[in-house]
Amino acid sequence: MIRSTRSIERLLGAVIAATLMAGCALAQDTASTSSPAFKLDSGDIAWMLTSSALVLMMTGPGLALFYSGLVRRKNVLGTMMQSFAMMVLITLQWFLFGYSIAFHEGSGWGGLSWMFLGGVSPAQPDPYGYAATIPHQLWMVYQLMFAIITPALVTGAFAERMKFSAMAIFLLAWSTVVYDPLAHWVWGKGGWFRNGDGQELVGALDFAGGTVVHISSGVSALVCALFLGKRRGYPREAMPPHNLTYSFIGAALLWVGWFGFNAGSAVAASGLAVSAFVATHFATAAAALSWAVMEWLQRGKPSVLGGISGAVAGLVAITPASGFVGPRAAVAIGLVAGAVCFFACTSLKNRFGYDDSLDAFGVHGIGGTVGALLTGVFASKWVNPAGADGLLHGNARQLLNQAVAVVATWALAAAGTLIILAILKATIGLRVSEEDEIEGLDVTQHGEVGYNF
């Protein structure tokens, strides 16, 4: 059984490599020729190049350090590798068909017209006005960085127990059937929730990916934690983080990188980008304070892990709102998110006993949901005329729209994740063996150890 599983994995690898090569040959012939009137802006291009790099930095080293510091030392490399694998695999998936599914025109999904990035110009903007002042390829690569970090976030739920091969196949499939369609629904031309096209079913606001990135990854993380089961020994055995200094550095890098994520989502070096930058920063500080104070009151000490977890929760919650709210609303959103996520990661998790090892659900699922709903409360056209007013500005309807988008995202993420996991469990299996789990992922999955001193 083990042998045949290995050969299936090898075969898959060969197929992927062959397809990639075919794609390279094909892409040469399909450069776009359509040229509507456009004007590229060098300031916008500079900012979006910078933002793209910042968002990549969130995954590696940011998230890789944040997560790997929280696991036991025998799994440090395996955990880093899960984030790094997304930087490699999702990039190639995006090249093959991911970008086309997410961003080509269509209602439920974008189809395959931009496979192998055919027709994605390095010199002209995209044909739909996603980003009118930067080349289409820049928009494509900026969006790629979001597609990379989203599945990387999910890895926090099944840390320390999933086979590398199963993890890689799971997240490639997940990206294709959950992330890409969801990105299309919310941001893609013709998508069901895309605000402002006039063709959407429900106009939900999601400036930088509260639903697409954080709810989808967080809810999928919860499904993973429930489906894979607990780590052996959890919660009886002590599993303290092996190196919180890594986690600290990782969280600080996430904070900085997030400016590319949120302010970059203005897709221009504009006043809106400045507004999103400011909202992001203030919400993050408020949430870090809120989590730490809750901890101080309830448990007697403000911890470093609590502070940085609160900061990440604030970054998550402000993400959908960042382009629609001012600093006052941002501070309010941060304060709420820090406290709510603190309860989700402590009381809620203990109450139900699931092993969401690194709190991907508690921070991203809950934080994302809080942020998406509060966007419907605080959003203001005064901040962003292209957005909508929220509950506090007299438009209760917007809060309802946000709730519909949240429910749809929860449903798609949970269903997609469950189906893929069930198929993989029945074929190649999901978890490492008991001995391998005790020995650690570093040695058993990668044949190396993190620390030789």
Place this chain on the structure above:
Amino acid sequence: MKKIEAIVRHFKLEEVKSGLSEVGVQGMTVTEVRGFGRQKGHKEQYRGAEYTVDFVPKVKIEIVVADDRVRDAIDTILRTARTGQIGDGKIFVTDLAEAVRIRTGETGEDAL
């Protein structure tokens, strides 16, 4: 010959070492150890998961001295390692059958 093992607080190590040197102890071995006695451990909390850490970090000093120097060595350790608080550590003394200096092959007290 006796072997003296003293488990002491980290920050007292320098004082104990200097004190022992002054009373003629020529060498020692020091190890980082963890354990517990009457001193309680502490609690650590990571996002709601609470762990009691029973094992407290200490330093173990091992020295070997001639029988007539044992009292001096013990007194020195008592004087230098004591704070008066719970957690000052312990001293264990055992008979030692033999000691050999590897370079010369000398044995017994000549090897110390």
